[in-house]
Amino acid sequence: MCGIVGLFLKDKSLEPKLGSMLSQMLISLSDRGPDSAGIAIYGAPSKNEAKITIQSAKPDRDFRGLDAELAKAIGAPVSIAVKSTHAVVRTAPNKVDAAREALQSIRPDVRIMGAGEAVEIYKEVGLPEAVVDRFDVRSMTGTHGIGHTRMATESAVTTMGAHPFSTGADQCLVHNGSLSNHNNVRRELRREGMTFETENDTEVAAAYLSSQMAHGKNLGEALEGTLSDLDGFFTFVVGTKNGFGVVRDPIACKPAVMAETDQYVAFGSEYRALTKLPGIDNARVWEPEPATVYFWEH
Amino acid sequence: MPATKLSKAAQDHASRVFDLDVSSLRELNQALHNLTPGSNETAWEVLHPKGNHSVAVGVDQPVTIDVRGSVGYYCAGMNDGAAITVHGSAGPGVGENMMSGSIVIKGDASQYAGATGKGGLLVIEGNASSRCGISMKGIDIVVHGNIGHMSAFMAQSGNLVVLGDAGDALGDSIYEARLFVRGKVESLGADCIAKEMRPEHIELLQGLLDRAGVTGVKPSEFKRYGSARTLYNFNIDNADAY
Numbered sequence: 001m002c003g004i005v006g007l008f009l010k011d012k013s014l015e016p017k018l019g020s021m022l023s024q025m026l027i028s029l030s031d032r033g034p035d036s037a038g039i040a041i042y043g044a045p046s047k048n049e050a051k052i053t054i055q056s057a058k059p060d061r062d063f064r065g066l067d068a069e070l071a072k073a074i075g076a077p078v079s080i081a082v083k084s085t086h087a088v089v090r091t092a093p094n095k096v097d098a099a100r101e102a103l104q105s106i107r108p109d110v111r112i113m114g115a116g117e118a119v120e121i122y123k124e125v126g127l128p129e130a131v132v133d134r135f136d137v138r139s140m141t142g143t144h145g146i147g148h149t150r151m152a153t154e155s156a157v158t159t160m161g162a163h164p165f166s167t168g169a170d171q172c173l174v175h176n177g178s179l180s181n182h183n184n185v186r187r188e189l190r191r192e193g194m195t196f197e198t199e200n201d202t203e204v205a206a207a208y209l210s211s212q213m214a215h216g217k218n219l220g221e222a223l224e225g226t227l228s229d230l231d232g233f234f235t236f237v238v239g240t241k242n243g244f245g246v247v248r249d250p251i252a253c254k255p256a257v258m259a260e261t262d263q264y265v266a267f268g269s270e271y272r273a274l275t276k277l278p279g280i281d282n283a284r285v286w287e288p289e290p291a292t293v294y295f296w297e298h
Numbered sequence: 299m300p301a302t303k304l305s306k307a308a309q310d311h312a313s314r315v316f317d318l319d320v321s322s323l324r325e326l327n328q329a330l331h332n333l334t335p336g337s338n339e340t341a342w343e344v345l346h347p348k349g350n351h352s353v354a355v356g357v358d359q360p361v362t363i364d365v366r367g368s369v370g371y372y373c374a375g376m377n378d379g380a381a382i383t384v385h386g387s388a389g390p391g392v393g394e395n396m397m398s399g400s401i402v403i404k405g406d407a408s409q410y411a412g413a414t415g416k417g418g419l420l421v422i423e424g425n426a427s428s429r430c431g432i433s434m435k436g437i438d439i440v441v442h443g444n445i446g447h448m449s450a451f452m453a454q455s456g457n458l459v460v461l462g463d464a465g466d467a468l469g470d471s472i473y474e475a476r477l478f479v480r481g482k483v484e485s486l487g488a489d490c491i492a493k494e495m496r497p498e499h500i501e502l503l504q505g506l507l508d509r510a511g512v513t514g515v516k517p518s519e520f521k522r523y524g525s526a527r528t529l530y531n532f533n534i535d536n537a538d539a540y
Contacts (some may be wrong), residue, residue, distance in 0.1 A: 286406070
């Protein structure tokens with residue numbers, strides 16, 4: 001099954017509530033996938049600072065003193081905000097690659113969840129409510145975000161197997177479904193130089209979109225490509241620095257409902273994820289068409 | 299005490315209201331299943347369904363149920379005799395395996411509305427998405443708007459009436475159901491063909507439109523589709539394909 005949600009705010013006055021709105025949406029779909037959950041939140045992007053979200057199974061050991069060690073390794077200031085098993089590392093935008101490389105040698109057990117000017121990604125094994133509480137997602141502000149609650153089919157129930165998957169700066173994706181040609185597509189993308197952290201099918205979809213956008217396509221064009229290049233069942237919800245997109249495969253077995261008002265665009269696997277949004281009774285509510293790309297950008 | 303008796307009798311005749319913000323879904327469905335023939339509790343109202351699954355499934359008494367809001371999966375499934383109205387939209391599988399009675403959806407219906415239905419009438423006043431009437435076995439379905447792809451897949455009997463358009467692969471592998479579409483059909487599925495509208499079909503369709511409360515629409519505006527019956531028996535010339 002799996003449950004996915006997305007929320008793209010048009011009304012700035014809702015931004016302080018993004019975390020709580022998205023959390024409530026995700027928790028309402030807990031019984032669609034109780035094994036792991038994750039959320040990606042896009043805060044206000046900063047030109048002077050990049051964020052790297054990292055994760056460790058032993059945060060006490062791995063995060064202690066990491067800011068100083070990392071700063072020394074890359075020769076630039078670094079700050080770290082720890083949240084449970086995750087931490088957000090802030091540094092200069094031109095030091096992100098150096099920081100990623102340095103992390104591999106000074107903290108080999110630390111995993112990188114994602115990086116960019118705006119995105120922070122939190123995911124763990126457990127029910128959505130536990131994951132939301134663990135990372136205090138409800139208090140987070142932002143412009144848009146996506147979330148996922150997982151019932152694993154394709155690969156192991158681990159933190160790294162949870163969604164969202166991020167394979168490019170400020171890009172991430174959640175998926176309901178399963179892909180059948182992911183091994184082939186992974187091989188092709190590896191040949192292009194992309195790297196993979198897991199054997200998961202969804203990571204391949206995320207990397208596919210990153211690759212398409214790296215070749216100059218916009219989010220809508222990249223999503224269009226999934227319809228011919230990815231085989232299997234999918235409803236994808238995708239976030240970029242300033243955008244939010246949705247696409248369903250042509251068979252469209254996996255459920256999807258969208259709602260739009262002057263204040264927001266919202267996506268849920270089911271309508272019950274949307275019932276507590278402001279003004280939902282007067283929102284335009286529709287089921288996204290199969291093989292049709294929807295996207296919004298700020 | 300006569301006064302108490304009177305007020306209880308008066309209560310029995312009033313609509314029984316279940317607010318799903320207060321009561322659980324299980325309490326609602328159990329109360330509906332506890333109904334016995336001849337019960338005075340003939341009118342029910344369900345408030346705040348909020349996309350819940352399985353609202354009013356398995357009702358087997360001729361009561362009326364008004365659901366005020368949108369519902370999730372499998373609403374009114376297995377209905378046998380009740381008249382159920384959803385004043386909102388319905389999630390996947392609304393009216394699945396209906397036996398008799400009626401279901402009216404004031405908004406849209408998601409995929410596989412009326413799947414495997416054996417009897418009764420399902421009216422969708424908005425649009426229905428993919429696989430509407432899949433494997434229908436005698437149900438009548440009237441959709442005011444459009445229907446999605448793969449509708450009436452392997453439909454066995456009953457009638458599907460669509461006032462709008464139909465998506466791809468309408469009636470794929472259809473048996474003996476009748477499909478009436480007023481708008482355009484994106485494509486027909488395997489073994490589904492357009493058929494002549496004879497007087498008996500005009501009469502049948504007029505009856506269905508009347509039952510569904512559709513006015514201002516003439517049966518002659520529809521085209522009829524059904525089975526070419528070429529898949530009924532194995533064709534030896536196709537042996538190489540297997």
